[in-house]
Amino acid sequence: MTSLSSQMKTLVAPSLVDFEPYDPKFTSTRINLSANENTHEMPAGTKMAVCEALSKVQLNRYPDPMANGLRKTIAEWRQCDSACICVGNGGDELLFNFLLAFGGQGRKLLNCPPSFSEYELFSKITNTEVVNVWRNLETFCIDEEAALNAASDANLVILTSPNNPTGDVVSREFVSSVCEVCPGIVMVDEAYDEFSRKELSCDDLLGKHDNLITLHTLSKAFGLAGIRCGYIIASPDIIDVFASVRQIYSVNALTQAVAAAVIANRDEYQGVCEDIKFERQRLLSAFNCMRDDGLPIEVWPSESNFLLVRVPDATFVHKRLRDEFSILVRDFSSTAGLKNCLRIAVGTQSENDELIEAIKTILSTNN
Numbered sequence: 605m606t607s608l609s610s611q612m613k614t615l616v617a618p619s620l621v622d623f624e625p626y627d628p629k630f631t632s633t634r635i636n637l638s639a640n641e642n643t644h645e646m647p648a649g650t651k652m653a654v655c656e657a658l659s660k661v662q663l664n665r666y667p668d669p670m671a672n673g674l675r676k677t678i679a680e681w682r683q684c685d686s687a688c689i690c691v692g693n694g695g696d697e698l699l700f701n702f703l704l705a706f707g708g709q710g711r712k713l714l715n716c717p718p719s720f721s722e723y724e725l726f727s728k729i730t731n732t733e734v735v736n737v738w739r740n741l742e743t744f745c746i747d748e749e750a751a752l753n754a755a756s757d758a759n760l761v762i763l764t765s766p767n768n769p770t771g772d773v774v775s776r777e778f779v780s781s782v783c784e785v786c787p788g789i790v791m792v793d794e795a796y797d798e799f800s801r802k803e804l805s806c807d808d809l810l811g812k813h814d815n816l817i818t819l820h821t822l823s824k825a826f827g828l829a830g831i832r833c834g835y836i837i838a839s840p841d842i843i844d845v846f847a848s849v850r851q852i853y854s855v856n857a858l859t860q861a862v863a864a865a866v867i868a869n870r871d872e873y874q875g876v877c878e879d880i881k882f883e884r885q886r887l888l889s890a891f892n893c894m895r896d897d898g899l900p901i902e903v904w905p906s907e908s909n910f911l912l913v914r915v916p917d918a919t920f921v922h923k924r925l926r927d928e929f930s931i932l933v934r935d936f937s938s939t940a941g942l943k944n945c946l947r948i949a950v951g952t953q954s955e956n957d958e959l960i961e962a963i964k965t966i967l968s969t970n971n
């Protein structure tokens with residue numbers, strides 16, 4: 605891992621001295637299941653609509669800053685007012701803006717790790733104190749009592765449902781209680797909510813709690829990680845705050861056009877999501893069968909498009925998958941609480957078949 609040069613360490617803001625330049629460890633492989641992307645092809649009708657929409661974009665003009673056309677499309681889909689939507693350059697930008705607007709020196713974020721690493725990164729950049737309430741490291745369940753206690757004193761809370769990388773969901777009752785005790789703002793990150801059961805989403809709690817935000821993205825279920833488009837739903841007052849701190853043109857014209865075209869064709873994605881959920885179940889069963897056959901693998905159930913598994917010497921398994929089979933998964937071995945864990949995105953049927961065979965081979969010969 606690289607760090608900043610010694611000269612830069614004397615020049616950057618003190619809070620950034622320990623920073624390491626982001627290294628996504630990108631290697632090109634035949635099968636990439638490392639970033640929870642959707643590896644299914646874009647449905648044919650949607651593809652045509654996207655091409656058509658792109659051909660009409662006026663590239664010489666600045667984009668509409670608030671993406672009002674796209675906002676309206678999202679609002680109609682999610683059955684809320686456009687004033688309750690803010691679009692961002694990926695969910696990541698909205699997470700950053702959440703910390704920028706509501707965090708800062710002397711303010712506290714409640715985080716429940718192991719979870720998405722960006723929360724802590726953005727907290728550091730914005731000088732926000734992170735209060736970690738750790739999950740149970742066997743089940744990955746949140747310690748709800750401890751979290752409620754910490755929430756009563758937090759300026760910001762992020763709950764991730766389904767959680768990345770553990771795959772579990774939080775209960776809506778718990779989210780409601782957090783919103784009630786927290787004097788600050790509560791964000792539920794639902795980046796993967798299309799893969800979970802509809803009745804588990806917190807979107808319909810928005811009317812009940814004016815300090816609640818839900819975060820969504822087109823990167824996962826809609827397979828649009830490359831265009832960078834996410835959105836939040838919240839009260840108009842909260843949206844005004846996001847509107848005031850965001851980079852004015854963060855969501856470019858091509859992204860606005862593609863996102864609107866895809867959402868208009870969203871019905872075509874139901875089959876894609878159903879297939880991913882079916883394949884998730886098949887992978888889960890395959891891993892459980894391996895365990896029943898005496899192979900050393902543990903897997904957690906998931907409401908998302910990935911599975912977390914634990915295997916002996918995970919870093920070596922990760923390397924063998926990459927070098928012998930050209931399959932890339934994500935190694936979480938060095939993340940606190942996730943010793944020997946790998947996160948594997950659910951791919952297409954044939955990708956998953958290859959993955960299952962490769963893991964079987966590796967676990968049978970790894971000693």
Ligand SMILES: *Cc1c(COP(=O)(O)O)cnc(C)c1O
Nearest residue numbers: 694695696720768795821823834
């Ligand atoms: C992928 C992801 C996001 C957002 O991703 P973008 O590509 O920036 O929209 C947000 N939260 C979690 C937990 C994620 O895994």
